[in-house]
């Protein structure tokens with residue numbers, strides 16, 4: 001396989017990417033050409049909200065082709081297009097053969113939640129000190145334990161315990177939080193997600209971990225719970241405030257993640273009619289907000 005590598009300004013990046021797809025590129029990837037330099041731009045967006053910007057000031061566009069001739073032909077065709085003005089061909093290079101399975105696996109080591117609670121991919125042995133272990137491989141659904149928001153929720157559950165509790169994992173992704181609750185003694189667990197692929201992943205991961213839980217779409221969440229965990233993002237969490245609070249029993253806990261530190265006040269305000277949220281943990285700019293319902 002061969003890569004055609006281009007540089008494109010923000011105004012041209014979409015046209016260039018579309019043209020590469022039309023020219024039968026096997027894949028097209030776009031990244032910040034200034035990544036890891038002082039000019040790197042962080043672009044954050046949230047689902048359902050408009051993209052903050054069409055692209056970076058300068059994007060590095062990489063298109064994959066089966067043969068060198070196809071890559072060079074695509075470059076020759078692009079160069080003469082009007083929309084290519086301001087763009088540059090950086091080169092055509094052979095893609096080095098890799099053992100992709102081994103490479104992917106090497107990027108996922110066991111993740112420590114607490115010294116005795118670990119997330120361990122199937123190709124690793126659990127560390128000797130691990131007393132509670134979730135066996136989980138990266139898949140289509142979010143939640144491998146490598147993201148700070150997931151880790152903070154799991155750490156909270158490990159520290160507070162869930163013995164005998166009825167637990168709701170709202171936005172379950174891979175099911176990791178629900179399985180974590182099961183490993184810490186929860187007795188009845190519902191795990192729900194709007195994405196059917198996440199529901200299926202949760203079922204499979206729960207079975208692999210011998211965790212008893214009910215996975216389903218959001219209407220599967222019924223009644224009140226001792227603990228409601230929701231790691232989504234600030235905007236949906238604000239919309240879901242009345243619903244999530246209605247599922248927490250009096251004296252029960254609400255645990256929210258997917259919130260950036262600067263969003264704490266807006267979350268506190270959105271939940272104020274039902275509970276008083278406070279920041280319980282912080283990692284890499286993300287915060288965990290929790291409350292006990294009166």
Ligand SMILES: C[S@@+](CC[C@H](N)C(=O)[O-])C[C@H]1O[C@@H](n2cnc3c(N)ncnc32)[C@H](O)[C@@H]1O
Pocket residue numbers: 141142143144145149150153170171172173174175176177192193194195198218231232236240258
């Ligand atoms: C950041 S992932 C969290 C996955 C996992 N719970 C974790 O902590 O790693 C958020 C999940 O919430 C789901 N989600 C987003 N909006 C939702 C909504 N309104 N109702 C239910 N699930 C939602 C997404 O499909 C996604 O699987």
